[in-house]
Amino acid sequence: MSYPAPVPVIDDVSLPQLVSMSEAVNLMEKAFKLHALDKLVAPPRLRADLTSGELMFTCGAIQTDHPVLGFRVYDWKQLDSPARSEMTPLFSGVNGELLGICLGPFLGAWRTGAIGGAIFKKLVSHENPSLALIGTGYQARTQLLAALAVLPLKAITIYGRSASKAKEFCQETQSLLQTQQLDAPELQRVDSIQAAVDGADLVITATKSSTPLLQEEWLTPNVHLHNVGPKFRESHEIPLGVIETCQTLVTDSLAQANAYENLILAGTDCQNRLEEFSAMLCEDQSQADGSALWQQRQQQRSYCCSIGLAGTELILAQAAIEKLKRNHQ
Amino acid sequence: MSYPAPVPVIDDVSLPQLVSMSEAVNLMEKAFKLHALDKLVAPPRLRADLTSGELMFTCGAIQTDHPVLGFRVYDWKQLDSPARSEMTPLFSGVNGELLGICLGPFLGAWRTGAIGGAIFKKLVSHENPSLALIGTGYQARTQLLAALAVLPLKAITIYGRSASKAKEFCQETQSLLQTQQLDAPELQRVDSIQAAVDGADLVITATKSSTPLLQEEWLTPNVHLHNVGPKFRESHEIPLGVIETCQTLVTDSLAQANAYENLILAGTDCQNRLEEFSAMLCEDQSQADGSALWQQRQQQRSYCCSIGLAGTELILAQAAIEKLKRNHQ
Numbered sequence: 037m038s039y040p041a042p043v044p045v046i047d048d049v050s051l052p053q054l055v056s057m058s059e060a061v062n063l064m065e066k067a068f069k070l071h072a073l074d075k076l077v078a079p080p081r082l083r084a085d086l087t088s089g090e091l092m093f094t095c096g097a098i099q100t101d102h103p104v105l106g107f108r109v110y111d112w113k114q115l116d117s118p119a120r121s122e123m124t125p126l127f128s129g130v131n132g133e134l135l136g137i138c139l140g141p142f143l144g145a146w147r148t149g150a151i152g153g154a155i156f157k158k159l160v161s162h163e164n165p166s167l168a169l170i171g172t173g174y175q176a177r178t179q180l181l182a183a184l185a186v187l188p189l190k191a192i193t194i195y196g197r198s199a200s201k202a203k204e205f206c207q208e209t210q211s212l213l214q215t216q217q218l219d220a221p222e223l224q225r226v227d228s229i230q231a232a233v234d235g236a237d238l239v240i241t242a243t244k245s246s247t248p249l250l251q252e253e254w255l256t257p258n259v260h261l262h263n264v265g266p267k268f269r270e271s272h273e274i275p276l277g278v279i280e281t282c283q284t285l286v287t288d289s290l291a292q293a294n295a296y297e298n299l300i301l302a303g304t305d306c307q308n309r310l311e312e313f314s315a316m317l318c319e320d321q322s323q324a325d326g327s328a329l330w331q332q333r334q335q336q337r338s339y340c341c342s343i344g345l346a347g348t349e350l351i352l353a354q355a356a357i358e359k360l361k362r363n364h365q
Numbered sequence: 366m367s368y369p370a371p372v373p374v375i376d377d378v379s380l381p382q383l384v385s386m387s388e389a390v391n392l393m394e395k396a397f398k399l400h401a402l403d404k405l406v407a408p409p410r411l412r413a414d415l416t417s418g419e420l421m422f423t424c425g426a427i428q429t430d431h432p433v434l435g436f437r438v439y440d441w442k443q444l445d446s447p448a449r450s451e452m453t454p455l456f457s458g459v460n461g462e463l464l465g466i467c468l469g470p471f472l473g474a475w476r477t478g479a480i481g482g483a484i485f486k487k488l489v490s491h492e493n494p495s496l497a498l499i500g501t502g503y504q505a506r507t508q509l510l511a512a513l514a515v516l517p518l519k520a521i522t523i524y525g526r527s528a529s530k531a532k533e534f535c536q537e538t539q540s541l542l543q544t545q546q547l548d549a550p551e552l553q554r555v556d557s558i559q560a561a562v563d564g565a566d567l568v569i570t571a572t573k574s575s576t577p578l579l580q581e582e583w584l585t586p587n588v589h590l591h592n593v594g595p596k597f598r599e600s601h602e603i604p605l606g607v608i609e610t611c612q613t614l615v616t617d618s619l620a621q622a623n624a625y626e627n628l629i630l631a632g633t634d635c636q637n638r639l640e641e642f643s644a645m646l647c648e649d650q651s652q653a654d655g656s657a658l659w660q661q662r663q664q665q666r667s668y669c670c671s672i673g674l675a676g677t678e679l680i681l682a683q684a685a686i687e688k689l690k691r692n693h694q
Contacts, residue, residue: 037371037693038369038370038371039369039370039371039372039373039374039689039693040367040368040369040370040374041367041368041369041370041374041466042366042367042368042374042376042468043368043468044368045368045369045370045371045374047371077415077416077417079413079414079415082411082413082422084408084411084422084424084436085408086406086408086424086425086426086434087406087426087428088406088426088428088432088434088458089426089434089456089458089461091422091424091434091436091456093411093413093420093422095413095415095420096415097415097416097417097418099416099417103417105415105417105418105420105440107413107420107438109436109454110461111434111456111461113461114460114461117460117461117462118460119457119460119461119462120460120461120462121456121461121462121463123454123463125438125452127418127420127440127450128448129417129418131443131446131447131448131449132418132439132440132442132443132446132448132449132450133446133448133449133450134450134452134468137370137466139371139372139463360368364366364368
């Protein structure tokens with residue numbers, strides 16, 4: 037059942053058709069540059085406690101030649117409800133007009149995947165890299181697509197706690213790869229995390245695990261560890277001891293990362309070493325030996341504290357809305 | 366041009382077709398009862414300053430057997446932009462699902478009109494009442510429809526600063542009256558406010574005037590003055606001297622009225638006398654001589670400080686969304 041709307045309304049099904057993962061990665065690279073120029077405005081979240089529910093607003097603005105502003109909203113008290121909706125409306129920064137609406141949680145995951153893609157491109161060796169993916173949820177899926185969009189992967193190993201869910205994940209991902217026109221080596225399901233990460237250049241953890249998944253001795257010296265799931269003192273995918281062995285520590289949002297008092301890095305030397313990816317990109321551009329710097333980082337071990345830079349959903353929403361409008365003409 | 370949406374999207378044109386003014390008045394009577402029972406939750410507004418714009422959220426929740434929550438949002442920095450959009454999404458209080466979206470500013474005006482209707486019904490004499498309407502904007506239009514929906518009006522006089530706009534207003538209102546199936550006496554345009562209010566039982570001021578419109582000696586002893594437009598110390602439609610002559614002073618939201626530090630009533634004896642309409646309705650129900658009390662009030666002069674009780678838009682939005690869903694089945 038559908039109803040007529042005067043503006044584009046984009047759902048979880050149409051989003052990946054409108055903005056491919058490759059395009060989304062390009063948009064996130066643009067977003068990081070805007071962030072470095074302070075043109076990605078994202079104040080702290082707003083909450084409205086309504087007793088029977090609690091609306092949570094993440095607002096932001098993008099200041100380009102086509103400025104936009106908007107927000108993501110959902111009922112925080114319904115986090116565990118399967119029927120819970122998320123909505124991300126986008127307004128023109130020029131005249132306050134509603135440009136379109138994205139519905140569903142996939143916008144955030146597609147964005148987080150694409151942010152990963154921008155980071156993998158810089159921090160993972162491009163010489164026959166291999167990927168280990170721990171987790172089989174929708175965050176794991178967008179991370180996998182992002183890695184395929186930016187790296188010439190020679191091998192992919194996948195571990196999920198439930199073998200049947202992992203199998204299902206591989207089947208569903210295969211069809212998404214076709215629509216995204218991404219070539220992939222065989223998705224190899226393995227029985228243990230140790231087997232998955234053995235020899236991997238990129239390890240993505242995208243689970244809900246509250247207990248550590250990785251041991252230092254399983255990892256290659258130049259692995260990039262991409263921490264999408266829990267990263268808190270009392271609940272984390274990657275133990276502090278492993279993070280400490282990484283030469284490069286990066287995050288997509290230093291402000292948001294440091295705002296978590298219980299972040300696993302909080303109060304440690306690692307927190308002092310944590311760098312913002314957008315700043316690293318600018319440093320790269322400003323230095324003559326910028327690419328040598330990235331090559332060096334690729335040869336070393338690195339860790340990304342993946343947060344989800346606020347405002348980036350709006351850049352993705354804007355691209356999807358503009359594309360749907362063009363298609364509709 | 367329209368796009369498919371998975372939920373009802375209601376605009377300014379479809380709203381009055383889905384919820385007639387008569388139905389809207391009934392809904393507002395229900396809303397006042399919910400308000401008296403603290404089942405209409407409306408915390409202070411939230412603002413997100415985004416430099417290039419400023420999103421203003423008015424959130425609320427309705428706690429009935431079908432609980433809902435939602436908010437109205439627009440870019441406050443674009444108040445004067447004709448292209449500016451307003452949006453009011455509604456979520457289920459049971460499972461967080463998005464139920465539908467209202468677009469456009471008319472929801473608020475339709476609601477303010479209907480609130481007026483509920484108040485006119487109680488405070489204006491039903492014996493051949495006559496109406497003077499000062500103002501020819503969309504707030505004036507919904508007030509007029511509300512008065513027609515609840516009172517057996519014998520005469521209607523209309524004054525607008527611009528004669529051509531007033532003429533246009535009468536023509537457009539005539540066609541809306543037909544679609545709303547409301548019978549009305551002739552809409553008489555007059556050349557002065559004094560001529561308009563002469564002998565009127567109900568005077569509605571719905572202008573943007575910053576200078577007082579009324580003089581005490583023009584008014585009948587039992588007139589109900591309904592102040593929709595400016596009501597501030599430095600800018601008001603009705604002077605304090607006139608308000609002071611009213612035996613009954615009422616508002617749809619005491620909390621919101623008292624939150625305005627520059628309200629014309631602020632710090633005066635009138636502020637102490639200001640009563641909340643929902644409380645008066647409950648008092649009416651709890652007293653054996655309730656209806657006598659209202660009859661007495663109708664024989665006296667009364668003043669309404671019309672604010673727009675927060676949360677009431679959501680009740681209207683819910684009714685419109687449910688109606689559209691039924692129509693669509």
